[in-house]
Amino acid sequence: ERVKKSNLKDKIIDEHTNNLKIMKKDQDAERTRLLYLAMQWNSIDIAREFIFRNSLDNILTKERYFIEVIINDLPDFVYEFLKLGIEPNKIFFSKEWQGSRYAKFIRELYTDECMNNKKTHLKEFIPGKKNDDDKKINDIASLNMVLTTLIGDYMYDIYFENENNEKKYQKKNGLIDESEQDKNKEYLSDEDKTKKDYQCILRDLFLWAILMNRIDMAKVLLVFMENRLCSALIATKILKQYYSIANYGELKKGYEESRNYFEQYAIKCLDKCDDYDAAKACEIILRQNELYGCVTCLQVASDANDKLFLSQPASVQAINNIWYNKLHPEQNNYRHLFALLFGIISLGFFAPAFVHYRESKEVSIEYLILIQF
Numbered sequence: 001e002r003v004k005k006s007n008l009k010d011k012i013i014d015e016h017t018n019n020l021k022i023m024k025k026d027q028d029a030e031r032t033r034l035l036y037l038a039m040q041w042n043s044i045d046i047a048r049e050f051i052f053r054n055s056l057d058n059i060l061t062k063e064r065y066f067i068e069v070i071i072n073d074l075p076d077f078v079y080e081f082l083k084l085g086i087e088p089n090k091i092f093f094s095k096e097w098q099g100s101r102y103a104k105f106i107r108e109l110y111t112d113e114c115m116n117n118k119k120t121h122l123k124e125f126i127p128g129k130k131n132d133d134d135k136k137i138n139d140i141a142s143l144n145m146v147l148t149t150l151i152g153d154y155m156y157d158i159y160f161e162n163e164n165n166e167k168k169y170q171k172k173n174g175l176i177d178e179s180e181q182d183k184n185k186e187y188l189s190d191e192d193k194t195k196k197d198y199q200c201i202l203r204d205l206f207l208w209a210i211l212m213n214r215i216d217m218a219k220v221l222l223v224f225m226e227n228r229l230c231s232a233l234i235a236t237k238i239l240k241q242y243y244s245i246a247n248y249g250e251l252k253k254g255y256e257e258s259r260n261y262f263e264q265y266a267i268k269c270l271d272k273c274d275d276y277d278a279a280k281a282c283e284i285i286l287r288q289n290e291l292y293g294c295v296t297c298l299q300v301a302s303d304a305n306d307k308l309f310l311s312q313p314a315s316v317q318a319i320n321n322i323w324y325n326k327l328h329p330e331q332n333n334y335r336h337l338f339a340l341l342f343g344i345i346s347l348g349f350f351a352p353a354f355v356h357y358r359e360s361k362e363v364s365i366e367y368l369i370l371i372q373f
Helices: 002-041 044-052 062-071 075-083 088-092 103-109 140-151 163-172 178-187 190-211 215-223 228-245 250-276 278-286 297-303 313-324 334-345
Strands: none
Touching: 002 044, 002 062, 044 075, 062 075, 062 088, 062 103, 075 215, 088 103, 088 190, 103 190, 140 190, 140 228, 190 215, 190 228, 215 228, 215 250, 228 250, 228 297, 250 278, 250 313, 278 297, 278 313, 297 313
């Protein structure tokens, strides 16, 4: 009799547990349906209070909905998804996709509907096609080509079919040596790889938002990025290119306002760095950004003619560091100028004795980066 009661009790518990699971699933399905309605009305406040509730666990197929809020230009929802821990790198860089790493990313976001949007001049910068209908971005080659056209040929490719192709390209172009490549491969943990993939996909989404002229979306994505300074300058360069070919009107005015916003954003970032450590601020400006094809902030700002950014104290100091190289930048008085002139006339023979050089500890390797203008 005790065995029967025990079995009955277990059966009741199991049935109750199953009912709770069914109820939970029904609740999640209902909340997912409500999320769809909230997206249709762009009502983020209702979604936060009644649907998200500080968790994405209540949302069925949350990965699909994240893609939808990006495509439908809902920046508030994108912010909420990212804040609550969605991992876009696992969505777009899924291991289930064979072949190109960016196959899903391009297929989902660079659609004909997005490309035909009249609020962007992206198609004008797709080379090699005369007919607008043929101007598409359907592979990584066309995407790299568009970015090279918009930003400049000093920017190396940033999109690759897979990690092996990326390493081969970097090695071929002298961006990484073989010993460093082996070292990175040996010591890069799974956590570091995941973090790198996360920053890469945020960069990709940010560039997509700028290319599609979805500025509010780009502002949201910029909050979650580590390399904000260079990202903002890249945005100014692209938007300035759009502005240069746009006809007069609201769209052209919008390009100018957005470009000014990102330039001011970059200036504020630089000012904060300068307040914290002036030397590090110079290094940041001159450092090659692997995330953006090894460009430097100074390269992009110079090419975009961001005069306000270039006139900042840290930018001026960085330019002086390039100009003087190992010479000490303080060559203002007549004695130093005369010594410098004497060193030039003597073809450098008497320069070590008269010219004022930096101390060796002052010469950072970052200052010796060759800047291509």
